[in-house]
Amino acid sequence: MADDNLPNRTFTHPDVFTRGIAEGWADPRPDPRDLTADEWTQRIDEAWIPFTLVDGRPVNPREQTNIRYGRNLLGHWAEQKCADALVAAHDEHGHRRIVMIDRRDRAGWALPGGYVDPGETALDAAVRELREEAGLVLPMATWRVSPPLYVRDPRASCESWMVTKVARTDLGTYTTLPTLTPSDDAAQAAWIPADSYLALVTHLRAVHGGELFPAHRELLAAALS
Template sequence: MVLNKWRTWTDPETFTVGVAEGWADAETDPTRIDWTARQAAAAIPFAVIDGRPVNPAELTEVRYGRNGLGRWGENLMADALVTATTSDGIRWLLLIERGDGHGWAVPGGSVEPGESPADASARELTEETGLAVPAERWRAGTPVYVPDPRASAEAWAVTVPASAHLGTVADLPVVVGADDARRAMWVRADSYAGLCRELAAWFGGRVFAAHVAMLTGFLDGAA
């Protein structure tokens, strides 16, 4: 669906599936939310004007409502950046094809209440690919705003990435797409541009828009 600028829009599934599964606010009026508590807990500071949260980083097509996200204001996510090197010296990145048609992304999802971002990254990795990575392998990242295509001016995504390098392996670990992932694959990732070429050539795919900047920095800036 093409959304007009300044449209009021919230995906209908937010009020049904989202509330039932716990990833969406049941409250339909943001002015009734305790913003003092949410601002204090936010990974990235944001303003509230006349009881309505304000996206801290971008102007979106949807002005009022939550578009495709579940929570008013910040939606905290966690992403798992998992790499491995094969004996021929090639670096591989674990990606999943999203079930919602938004492209290829690293495994990840919402941080559940009371859960740390690091634990959420590990949980989402296992749920979406079947791969479990020991705690000592993980390196915690810092919160970053992601330009999620599902965002609005009143609901946006912030992710806390965690990375894990599995070292040099004779064979890449077996992974299988599950949960929200149509499939999970190891993709050659010598650079971000190389990753994009591999996705296009082998899968006719593209990187999830929200992960472009994160993956560019990770793949082209990583040691």
């Protein structure tokens, strides 16, 4: 049996082949070499962060994980485009809060977000996920969309990874913050104090007994600095 710490480890979680395929979030093809040359050409051309193929297998452009072959806990081959909504507001004392959801899969507290569907822009996807997961619709908001960001996601591998764009808006000062209604992938939705990254994670632990979603730690540390 191969040592799990070796960088040439092969692993795809069994859920990818069962639940993932049944629910539609996983590619049913068990090997990246099952994709056609035209499919790979399209994926490389459309990638937000350039990547290469070696012997028909994609290579993670940003990091070497401990899983060289396979998809770990992700369903796709190579880059998956995502979008996240970072919505801020301030109370009358100038303290910042941001919208966060407690993921239903118990992976932690995260920004509303998810996959960019075919034909969507990153902003379209972020606004949709904000509505679906937090019940928040902001027709008059002014958004800024970040450049592509590689996501350091513990579910990734050297052949399957996430790239996101963050859509940000600041709603200004509120005495009563807009109501949030969790649904879809969210068990809870809340306005979390976020004057700093430390304030955010401290509040999640002290008040909600929760942790920050690992894939959003680096992203939010940078965004809230």
